Each structure stands twice: as C-alpha cells, then as structure tokens.
Amino acid sequence: MEFAKPLPSYLVTRYHGWKATSYAENQGWYRRLATEGQRPRAMVISCCDSRVHVTSIFGADQGEFFIHRNIANLVPPYAPDGDYHGTSATVEYAVTVLKVSHLIVLGHSQCGGVQGCIDMCKGHAPTLEAKDSFVGRWMDILKPKFDLVAEIEDDDHQARQFERQAVVASLENLMTFPFISEAVKGDSLSLHGLWTDIGEGGLECYDPKAGLFQKV
Structure with a gap:
C-alpha cells in the first residue's frame, strides 16, 4: 500500500x-x-465542518457522546434497500445497541453543504447537479425544504433559515425509522434539534409546538 x-x-x-x-x-x-x-447517554449528529466542535460546546469528556458527522448534519429517510447507509447504520447502533436516551441533531451557521443546496435549487451549481456528485446527491435530502425559504430575499438570512430547516428535516426523517419512532413513543428516547452560531457562540433549540428555534 x-x-x-x-x-x-x-x-x-x-x-x-x-x-x-x-x-x-x-x-x-x-x-x-x-x-x-462505552455507555453514552446521548448521540449527536453534527456537520463535518471543522469549526463545529461538539465536545467543546458541551464540555463533554470521552465516553459521553456517541458522535456521527456528515455533510450538513443530515439524516436520510428510512430506506432498507441494501445500499450503503453510514448515517442510518450509526443511528441504528446508537438506539438499538447503546440505548442512548437522547438523540441530538446539531446544525450550524455558514454551512457549506446547505449553501450548496441553495445554489442547486437556484440553478447555480451544475457541478453539484451532476449524477456523479456525492455531495450533490446527499444534499438532495434537503431540497424539498427549500420552498419554505425560497421567498426570503436577503441571502444571508435565507441561508441561516435553511440551515435550521436542515435540522428539522433530519428530525422528521429520524421519525421514519421504526425503532426510533417506537423508542420516542415509549419515552425511552428524546429527539432534540439545535443550531449554533459559530461566530457568536450562540445556541438555539427547536420548539416543535412553536415551529421556531429558541435561544438556549
């Protein structure tokens, strides 16, 4: 080698x-x-972005968090099709084997993956639209949510809102996994959606009843 x-x-x-x-x-x-x-109480799904440091944000030590990172902290919908599913496999292991009590999706500001999805939705990213783009096909998971922010004229505000929608999309997709839905309904697992502002160090938590992210 x-x-x-x-x-x-x-x-x-x-x-x-x-x-x-x-x-x-x-x-x-x-x-x-x-x-x-290991006996982690929580699993965190966060972005690969090097600026997002989950253990630092929560002051966690080794053994506390079961962490999975991917582009734009996305979770695909449940699809037992025999293909490769790194994120789905990680979620399955955390919930069914490690029996974590909390599953956290952590989004962040200035997310390059989310911006790439915006560019695709606006027709400005032919490279990502190509069938052989792994990033583009991964970001297809988020595309259906773009309609919710399409009318926002300010580019920065649109991107920040779409980053939050990426968290919501992942939470919704998590509930399509039967073992997660069962655990949530049985009160053995709770889902949490967070978004962090890298520059300001802010943290927001998704409130499903209000449909908004509130400051922690």
Whole structure:
C-alpha cells in the first residue's frame, strides 16, 4: 500500500503532547472505558465542518457522546434497500445497541453543504447537479425544504433559515425509522434539534409546538 504516507510531523508532536499530559493525568478513566465499554447517554449528529466542535460546546469528556458527522448534519429517510447507509447504520447502533436516551441533531451557521443546496435549487451549481456528485446527491435530502425559504430575499438570512430547516428535516426523517419512532413513543428516547452560531457562540433549540428555534 504505497500510497499511505507517515503522519505529518505536527500531528505526531501533538499526539505525544496529549499522551504526556491529558492521557497521563486520566489513565484510569481511559483504561476503564477500554475494559468496560462505552455507555453514552446521548448521540449527536453534527456537520463535518471543522469549526463545529461538539465536545467543546458541551464540555463533554470521552465516553459521553456517541458522535456521527456528515455533510450538513443530515439524516436520510428510512430506506432498507441494501445500499450503503453510514448515517442510518450509526443511528441504528446508537438506539438499538447503546440505548442512548437522547438523540441530538446539531446544525450550524455558514454551512457549506446547505449553501450548496441553495445554489442547486437556484440553478447555480451544475457541478453539484451532476449524477456523479456525492455531495450533490446527499444534499438532495434537503431540497424539498427549500420552498419554505425560497421567498426570503436577503441571502444571508435565507441561508441561516435553511440551515435550521436542515435540522428539522433530519428530525422528521429520524421519525421514519421504526425503532426510533417506537423508542420516542415509549419515552425511552428524546429527539432534540439545535443550531449554533459559530461566530457568536450562540445556541438555539427547536420548539416543535412553536415551529421556531429558541435561544438556549
């Protein structure tokens, strides 16, 4: 496998720093996680965006969150068609095996995936519209929600609202999974929709009764 290269030196240095400090100070906890397994109370579905750091936002330690990241924090609808479904598999494992109590979808401001979907909906992204675009086909999940923001004239405001709709779309799609719907109705699982403003550090939570995101 000649194409695999050694780790960049700056990452090697950071690893040794972590091993000598954070790990050394918490060896007992790490070894307990290794021997006893994980028991996270919550799963978080967030965007791949490097600016979204879930554990930092909530001050979480190792073992607290079962985290899945993908483009624009989207969940596809339930589709047991035999194809590859990384997000669906992760959700299934979290709910049916780990028995998490909370499932959180976390959206964010300045989301490139959501902006790409806007561009597609406006006919400005022929590359994403191509059949061989993995990003474009993934963002097709969100396209049906564009009608809800299509009349917003201000581009920034439209994008921020569409980012929130991406969270709502994922919550709705989660409920199409039978094992999730059953767990929610049985009060063993709760769903939560959040949106964070990267620049301001703000956090909003979706209120389904009001149909709005409210500041936390």
